[in-house]
Amino acid sequence: MLTPGEDRWIAAFVLSVCLATTVTIAQESIIYHMPPENASSGKSVTLIASLFSDARVLEAKLFIRETNSLNFTEEELDFSGSNWKFTVPSNRVTQAGLEYAIIFRLDDGSTIAFPRGDPLKNPYNLVIGPPRQNGRSFERRERFFIDAVDFESKDFLVLSPEPGSIVIPGDEVIAVSFFNIPDIDTTSIRITLDGVDLTPLASIGGGIISLLPGELNSGPHSIIVESRTKYNEQIRPLTWIFNTAAGEWTIMDEISYDGKLDGRLSSQASEAQVVNYSEVNGKFNADLKWAGFKGSVRLNTRDNPYVQPLHRFSGNLFFGKYLNIYTGDYYPSISPFLIDGRRVRGMGIDVDLKWVRFQSVSGELNRPVQRKFGVDGGLVLMKNQTAVDSATGNPVFYLERSGYTFTRNITAMRLSSELFSRFKLGVHYLKARDDVGSVNVDMEKMDAYGIFSVDSTAYAGFSMDLPTENYTYDEFYQDVQKNGGLVNLSDSKWSYRNPEDNLVVGFDLGTIMDKRRLDFNFTWNMSLFNRDIWDGPMSLEEMDIALDDSVDGIIGRQYDDNGIVIQGGLVETADLPDPLKLRDLFTININMTPLVPIDAINYDDHPIATVVNMPSAAFNIKLAGNYPLSKFILEYRQVGPEFVSLGNPFLASNIREFILLNRITHLFDSKLLITTGFKHRDNKILKYVANPTNSNTITLNLSFLPGAGTPSYVFNFQSIGKNNEKEELDKVGESDVDNRQDTRTTNMLLSINYPLTYRSIKHNFVLNYNSMKNTDKLANDRTEGYFFPGSDSKSVTLSLASRFQSPLRTMLNVSFMDLLIPGLDLQGNVIKNTITWKTLGVNGRYALQENKINLTGGLSYVKNESLTTVSSVIDLRGGADYRMRQNLSLACSGQLQIVVNETSSETKINTSGILMSFRYNF
């Protein structure tokens, strides 16, 4: 669980990491991120990373998914103060866990990520604990009923129709309660409607009079109820009037609408850098009962022509539950292997008739971007390709377009059916292709492509008066001409990025068993991917020569030097489809993967295995059980090394995974929850893999939650073993290089949550202990000087959340953390540097005027000690939100961070910021 207070603690903590290591990493780009501790289901989690780099951040992205699922969702990290952060909403934080990777792209061309290595293949797995008790209410409700107090009112209560209401003829039900008149003499009750005594028709007794008068004429009607007490005292008669009318239909009776508008404006200063950001969001819903429309828009100041759009415009027109039409930006989900939540700008249709469903997607995955921001963002000089003009002997400079992104069009469809609530089947396909013509060279507007750098290496060997500096195309063209040279800018086939083409087809089968408690699914998919379609499709002749070096009309026929056939060949080109005729479906040329989908040699012996295990195939088999005592998942999935879906570019390929998860929830009256899991992953799909990597992950979660008002205990354990099956040292020249990997990472968390009430103040005390240890299982077998990079950590956190009888809420945090980072000393020996953080913080919230005004404030202090640096970070935050009306609220907050570097005796304001926001619902 991460409360906002803890968020700030982590922010301060991450910053202090940066400060602590500034001395040692001055020139290197380093990402600092500590995964949040003790995240619990149903509570939002804020992931915070700090980047220490001289380069500017072009993109800061978080890729996140539920543990063991296939698809990452791509999120933009927000810059706040000195940190990048993203808050994972509570509905995505489940006990299934989260896997995530943080990737920064820098303007020096480098990319830096957490976790290191291949972050999308090996994302960080964040264990999510069970839901926590909410601090707002600790009590277990023992009884649902309390003794009621006598009503103050002792008179009649008109139940129906309401006085003054208009009733549709035929709907008249007259009902009066005398429940609160215990001394009424029911035999004395008389009820008259429009002066007519209808007492004989009424049902009187049990505290209620009811009367069905039948359909009345249009107009006003009066009712009088007369009665006496048991002591023969007259009770004041009850009279009221209602109206009967057929009512007029108006369109507004059929239409309902609502929406909201919110916005925020922030300004963050970090030393000399000031980042301003503003955003406006709007949502509108209109409902005609049988149909409706939902629209949303997001406008922000980060949108610019150098990146993919950050504005969002969405519309959803729906007709009952049967037809949905999406337009603008939407997030279709066809299949985990095709597209599953990636943004598309275009149009989608979803027809769902329960037993059959049709989904279609068409639009753009990427919009065209003509250039990036900055030097060499649109044009780049190919410095090593400068040639000599054979006629003049002068240099010919080659320029290329850069920084562009093609329009990537997508179409996808899925037809699926669930028959008899038992059998499921579906077919689907996806096609995505870059539009080569979407990136252009407009010679009339060459200045629009920005500036590019030129240095002397571009014309080495030539005598030219060409200063080293940045040029626009026109400036460079003129300067080169003055020197007698030429400039060549091709209008296509630039090397910065090749246009791609992709086709994925697949099917799935499944069955639902045992009263829908068992769900079995199998899905299989195959992809064709072309990584370069600059040249378009090849002809049959080109295919023939590409595959066997001879144009003889037979693919695979081999000849000896004398032209005698030594291998008969596989298939005649005449029997193959003409790639030119299939150009609309897929671009077939030498750059496609796979060139030949099926291993024809193995196919004869093992046809099914050959098809299933095609390198360009991906499939999974999953059995999910949902029983009262146990919820389990048994799954095998395989994604071939050549499987590509441009609708899901973050799908990890070349993996085999076996997953077994079991969750037992109803032990001891649902007080004990046990979750166990095992996952094996390797990359041994192909027969020959030199050094396969294997990882085995075991997880265990025990949660004992006796009930509200009592202490709860959570224990998480995760063990990840990795090895590459390498047993021998590698030789590089005369040297031995130890590339063997056999490691184990254990992560343990113990959390105790103890609620207590002291002097009418409700407290919630939380103690967390977290330990992470990396072990090299070959440590005793390593050569001297081998460097094992795994770091260890230990942390203890205490927090006390208090809820006072006044509208005051506070939270006090104290934490200690040791991070042990391996390094080399001056003698080359491996040592572990210990960095220690001690933190203290308090946050509070006070409500005024019945929650109309909420004041918040916080103070935190973080002290960091490492071998080289001692520093402190003081963080102050404050704010207020004001609910002006039920549907309008305003908020304002500010933050100030002061860094005290005790080593250099320097104190400075590190970051400061202000945030203002509003929200209006209508």
Added chain:
Amino acid sequence: MIRKSILLIILLTASQFVLAQRIAIATKAMGAVEIDKKAKPGYNSLKAGTILDDGDRIRTGSDGFTLVIFIDDKSQLKIKGDSEVTIAGKKIASAISKNIRLENGTVRAQVNKQRKGEFVIQSTTSVASVKGTDFWFIANSEEGDMVIGLEGIVDLFNVISGLSVDVTAGNTGTSDSNGNIDVNETNQNTIPEDPTEGDAPVGDQIEIEFEGPNGEIKKLIIDIQ
């Protein structure tokens, strides 16, 4: 012995009728709505004007809707389609403690804030306890329950984990069979349609038209206080 047994059975059966406590009345019934009277088991069509006793069960078809008004404090329970509800109420002092058992389906509770009767809606997973509140309760045994606060405060309690949260206006509480419970801002799209909203408006005035002997129209306007 046999006679005593028969007499006992008769007394017990009779007590069902005698002791059946009137607690509410159904003032609207649209579409398929059926009632299973505790005193007379078996489902029969429910008509507007039917008086409900403690323990009566109501179920609605996909197009069904009924409005139930409690007699002690005029609290209302609107039962939408595909719902199954047991209405229980115990008279305690001069109020009725109401316990609505919702197996599955959607109800809207408008609890009269002027009165003091306890009002509880209970599903297999959750208990919503309220006073002076307007909210929707959507019971879904598979996906979890949802309480959408429209006015006042609802105390939503998860019977599995023992946790509870306060659901205020504009927020939605969720509670599932895994013991999870949470509160988030209401997604306006999730608020069910209320068939009676806008229907039977309470006017501040009643207009009555009179036609004179010469055909002239005169209008009498009665202000409702």
